[in-house]
Amino acid sequence: MINSVRNTVLSVLNKNNYGYISPSDFNLFAKQAQLDIFEDYFYQYNYQINKENARQSGTGYADITKGYSEVIDSFSVTAYLAHIAATNRFTVPTELTTGSDYYLINKVLFVDGTSLKEMEQVSHSKITMLLNSLYTAPSTTFPAFTIEESTLTAYPDTINKDEDVKCQYIRYPEDPKWTYLSLTGGEPAFDSTASDYQDFELPLDDEPDLIMKILQYAGMSIREIAAVQFAQGAENKDDADQK
Amino acid sequence: MAYITQYKYYENDGASPKDENWGSYQYVSLADVVNNFMLMYAGNHSLVNNEERFKVLFHAKRGIQELNYDAFKEIKILQLNVDGNLRFVLPSDYVNWVRVSVYENGVLRPLTENIQTNWSSAYLQDNNNDILFDHAGNALEPGNSNLDLDRIRGSKRSIYLNQNSSFNGLEGYCCDGNWYFDYSIGARFGLNTETANINPTFVINKQAGVINFSSGMSNRSCVLEYVSDGMEGGEDTKINLNKMFEDYIYAYIEYAILNSKLGVQEYVVGRARKRKQALLRNAKIRLSNIHPGRLLMNMRGQNKWIK
Numbered sequence: 001m002i003n004s005v006r007n008t009v010l011s012v013l014n015k016n017n018y019g020y021i022s023p024s025d026f027n028l029f030a031k032q033a034q035l036d037i038f039e040d041y042f043y044q045y046n047y048q049i050n051k052e053n054a055r056q057s058g059t060g061y062a063d064i065t066k067g068y069s070e071v072i073d074s075f076s077v078t079a080y081l082a083h084i085a086a087t088n089r090f091t092v093p094t095e096l097t098t099g100s101d102y103y104l105i106n107k108v109l110f111v112d113g114t115s116l117k118e119m120e121q122v123s124h125s126k127i128t129m130l131l132n133s134l135y136t137a138p139s140t141t142f143p144a145f146t147i148e149e150s151t152l153t154a155y156p157d158t159i160n161k162d163e164d165v166k167c168q169y170i171r172y173p174e175d176p177k178w179t180y181l182s183l184t185g186g187e188p189a190f191d192s193t194a195s196d197y198q199d200f201e202l203p204l205d206d207e208p209d210l211i212m213k214i215l216q217y218a219g220m221s222i223r224e225i226a227a228v229q230f231a232q233g234a235e236n237k238d239d240a241d242q243k
Numbered sequence: 244m245a246y247i248t249q250y251k252y253y254e255n256d257g258a259s260p261k262d263e264n265w266g267s268y269q270y271v272s273l274a275d276v277v278n279n280f281m282l283m284y285a286g287n288h289s290l291v292n293n294e295e296r297f298k299v300l301f302h303a304k305r306g307i308q309e310l311n312y313d314a315f316k317e318i319k320i321l322q323l324n325v326d327g328n329l330r331f332v333l334p335s336d337y338v339n340w341v342r343v344s345v346y347e348n349g350v351l352r353p354l355t356e357n358i359q360t361n362w363s364s365a366y367l368q369d370n371n372n373d374i375l376f377d378h379a380g381n382a383l384e385p386g387n388s389n390l391d392l393d394r395i396r397g398s399k400r401s402i403y404l405n406q407n408s409s410f411n412g413l414e415g416y417c418c419d420g421n422w423y424f425d426y427s428i429g430a431r432f433g434l435n436t437e438t439a440n441i442n443p444t445f446v447i448n449k450q451a452g453v454i455n456f457s458s459g460m461s462n463r464s465c466v467l468e469y470v471s472d473g474m475e476g477g478e479d480t481k482i483n484l485n486k487m488f489e490d491y492i493y494a495y496i497e498y499a500i501l502n503s504k505l506g507v508q509e510y511v512v513g514r515a516r517k518r519k520q521a522l523l524r525n526a527k528i529r530l531s532n533i534h535p536g537r538l539l540m541n542m543r544g545q546n547k548w549i550k
Binding site for chain 1: 274300479
């Protein structure tokens with residue numbers, strides 16, 4: 001998809017000889033555009049839930065929420081959290097420990113032998129009172145955790161071994177990278193076989209949105225207000241159509 | 244998910260204790276209650292949304308406690324010998340008593356709660372009846388008050404017609420070896436049936452956590468029937484409730500959360516409250532086990548002649 005997006009962006013930009021963006025600029029804009037749309041999925045999902053609660057949403061092919069959740073689930077990762085030795089603390093998902101940074105931790109599980117117990121995230125304003133509560137103090141039946149910087153602290157503190165805690169989270173999409181071969185005359189030719197090649201991870205129907213977002217960034221970059229306005233107008237219309 | 248096998252139920256898979264799962268099918272565990280509630284009654288399209296699980300856990304436990312106090316009829320029973328100080332220390336999970344009995348000669352004899360006190364605290368006093376204090380300004384207390392001492396020594400008199408009755412040993416009429424009028428000299432008519440009991444009596448000192456008995460109970464076997472709150476010493480895995488009340492506990496949690504949540508319409512709270520109460524009534528009726536067989540047994544007594 002990335003080559004198609006780039007070709008379309010360049011086509012629009014070059015229509016009136018507005019300008020040209022380099023592969024490295026394109027990659028930067030593509031990353032921003034993808035993150036923008038990725039984050040928008042969560043807001044759209046919430047918007048659709050509210051519409052469902054207002055009985056303004058349908059089922060079957062009209063189930064918009066399902067589509068959003070499918071896209072979000074495609075970024076879901078489940079992995080054991082790295083244990084910090086001799087403590088009840090674990091490292092939150094990172095590129096180094098679980099292979100990807102997290103955008104949102106959806107659930108944390110305590111691996112209690114063969115059964116999994118869902119751990120509840122508790123705010124720092126509540127955890128002290130919770131620990132002192134006779135009724136609701138975290139137990140291995142109802143475990144809890146807090147997060148501070150890049151560390152997750154598990155309660156009760158008997159949750160303190162390797163592979164005691166598993167996490168299901170939504171990772172960030174990989175940075176897109178349009179890779180190329182340099183032809184004679186300096187013209188880059190798309191090369192999808194490069195080791196650092198990375199396509200967009202969003203679904204195909206996001207291609208128009210990606211193009212419009214990248215066009216906005218590119219228009220700003222080459223100081224061409226017409227390109228920005230065109231892209232913004234198209235994006236606004238698209239958003240309005242989806243409501 | 245399959246329930247436990249018959250072998251696991253009867254023999255606990257050969258592990259100890261063997262009776263671990265006997266009767267377990269009557270109950271649903273606290274973990275299941277919380278899990279089911281979060282799954283079925285909380286979420287994006289439910290009345291309860293964005294509530295922490297620990298709140299659900301709190302209300303579930305509170306609901307189970309309330310049920311244990313009266314609706315469950317889950318009576319716990321403890322038998323202990325009363326010590327020389329005529330005390331019976333209340334069980335660690337005691338909340339309220341149902342019946343106190345003395346057990347001897349193979350018979351349980353229910354005891355009467357003394358309508359008067361038989362214990363008190365006291366302060367040390369000098370000859371002028373001024374209270375004595377220690378260097379920290381606290382009043383000095385004796386080991387036992389006079390009331391306690393008299394009771395332990397057996398010299399305290401009782402308004403009950405037992406061995407400590409104030410009339411005991413006074414003039415009366417002996418006929419065929421039995422004393423029929425165990426009263427002071429002078430006419431006395433009628434009988435206070437409330438105190439007409441020959442057995443020892445007791446008073447519960449809740450603050451001290453003991454049952455204080457009258458002197459006749461020393462070294463005798465006492466059976467305490469009591470109710471607990473079902474919290475099983477704080478062991479979450481052991482807390483459960485009868486399945487008859489399962490729907491009620493969900494309704495109770497839902498009501499408790501809605502009732503304390505900002506912005507919930509009054510009619511929604513009202514509906515939740517009515518549902519909760521109706522389910523409690525249903526569950527109580529079910530648990531009372533009223534059925535024709537039992538009624539028949541009771542009604543068989545209607546033709547009995549009372550002489």
